[in-house]
Amino acid sequence: MQKQKSESRVAVYYELTKPKIWYLLVFTAFGATLTASNIYHIEISPATWILMLFSVATGSAAANTLTNYHDRDIDAIMERTKNRPLPSKRIYPAEKARNFGLVLAGISLVLAFGISFTTTLEQGMWATALIAFGLLNNILVYSYMLKRNSRTNIILGGLCGGSPPMIGWVAVTTTDLWTMGLAMAGLVFIWIPMHIWALTLHFKEDYNKVNVPMLTAVQSEKTSARAIAGSTFVMVLFSIAPFFLTTNNGEPMVGSVYLWTAIVSGALMIILSAWVIAKPMEKASWTLFKFSSPYLAVLFIALMVDSAL
Numbered sequence: 001m002q003k004q005k006s007e008s009r010v011a012v013y014y015e016l017t018k019p020k021i022w023y024l025l026v027f028t029a030f031g032a033t034l035t036a037s038n039i040y041h042i043e044i045s046p047a048t049w050i051l052m053l054f055s056v057a058t059g060s061a062a063a064n065t066l067t068n069y070h071d072r073d074i075d076a077i078m079e080r081t082k083n084r085p086l087p088s089k090r091i092y093p094a095e096k097a098r099n100f101g102l103v104l105a106g107i108s109l110v111l112a113f114g115i116s117f118t119t120t121l122e123q124g125m126w127a128t129a130l131i132a133f134g135l136l137n138n139i140l141v142y143s144y145m146l147k148r149n150s151r152t153n154i155i156l157g158g159l160c161g162g163s164p165p166m167i168g169w170v171a172v173t174t175t176d177l178w179t180m181g182l183a184m185a186g187l188v189f190i191w192i193p194m195h196i197w198a199l200t201l202h203f204k205e206d207y208n209k210v211n212v213p214m215l216t217a218v219q220s221e222k223t224s225a226r227a228i229a230g231s232t233f234v235m236v237l238f239s240i241a242p243f244f245l246t247t248n249n250g251e252p253m254v255g256s257v258y259l260w261t262a263i264v265s266g267a268l269m270i271i272l273s274a275w276v277i278a279k280p281m282e283k284a285s286w287t288l289f290k291f292s293s294p295y296l297a298v299l300f301i302a303l304m305v306d307s308a309l
Helices: 002-016 019-040 046-070 095-117 121-146 159-170 177-202 204-209 221-239 256-278 284-308
Strands: none
Touching: 002 046, 002 095, 019 046, 019 159, 019 177, 019 284, 046 095, 046 121, 046 159, 095 121, 121 159, 159 177, 177 204, 177 221, 177 256, 177 284, 221 256, 221 284, 256 284
């Protein structure tokens, strides 16, 4: 009985971290690491892999936990979120969640700096700075400053999404960090508005109930659908950018496998966004939202595969 109770408590705290979100972010970090390793033929030690993956996982989990703590009042009102661990009081008092999030944040920073001991001090410092930036941007900028005050909250508040792939990149090398590393970060950053706006359009009544001015919740259906379609088009256009990047030696970083994957998967996303324009409040926005995460994963899989060929 005691063991079952302990496992249940672990499951509740695990749920608090929103694992579906950090799974994808860890995957983007993994993809960036493997892509950099393939391009520059640099072997990655098991210790570096562990430090990189767990720093991103605990950092993302910390950000989700602390934003859950901040949003516990509105989560208790929204139908979509009222059964989360804090509003349902499966974790009580709420300060336990806050403390858990702070511990996770501290662990993520320590693990990121640990990369200094398996690679170089510069790489470890970059990883630590990127973890810190991601935490500050997500918790302070997005959750505390913008989410309840600005309809464009997810744009500046989504910069943190680019941190995991850049951490994955610097775990291998700092070469071309501001070209291919930044391009991979850009894939996540530009993907976030389309992903979130599709979700909030589907649940717009929930967001209006708590006065959270997400763009697609406060704008008309037609304007919201156009914003989603526009952000999807920008995402698809930007997804082609890695194909045109080269190393310092002039060698292409990725080739036709990635290019055609980006074109075909992007065409599907544009078709789905066109469906949202046609029928914004039916299942179109929810379908686009459900397809958006696999779409991002497919792009990173294509980067890994193409860079290995």
